[in-house]
Amino acid sequence: MVRISAAYLFRIKIDGKYLLVKGSRFPHYQPVGGVFKVSPKGQSFLATIAAQDDDLIPIDHTSEADLRIRVRGANLSRFYSWFESRSGREDAPWREFQEELISTSIIPSDPFPYIFHEYQGRVVGKIRFSPYADSFEIIMADIYELLPTREQEDALRSTQTATQDEFGWFSSEEIRRRGVLPGTPNVVPIAEHAQNIV
16 A cells, blocks of 8 residues: 655745745644645545545544545556546645635735636655655645735735744745754754745
């Protein structure tokens, strides 16, 4: 069995810095985004390849229908074909943007009645054994870049001077070093997968 976690991540970059938010399950900073949701049609397909629910993260009202599953290696090609078809799964990154930035009041809602974004590509990790999942796993993420209007850019820029625990703006070097910089005593925990947006 291979564990698959399929997510989307936002690259939100203003004045050379990237916006990261603190994760709700793990206390590190990470890109805005989350695991794709699956519709009933998608769940029907996953049943045909005998996909199992993933037990690494407890299933509750927020994680229900998340695209974290376990499938037999022999069914990976069928899974990839289905995922690429975009049928039966979430196909837009608005939900997590709204949940993580607007509903939390990190940014004001008025300038963001909609967003434009550009698909940047997909990052698919190599199959590797995960001691946390106690199985082989594949981590994959679609990367979207936010294309803010002038008003939206101003609203985002205004948050850069705020001191908040829930989010922060980080340089590419800080992200690559996962929050550890030479000559500074402070360490800010930054998730490894944040490097996918730099």
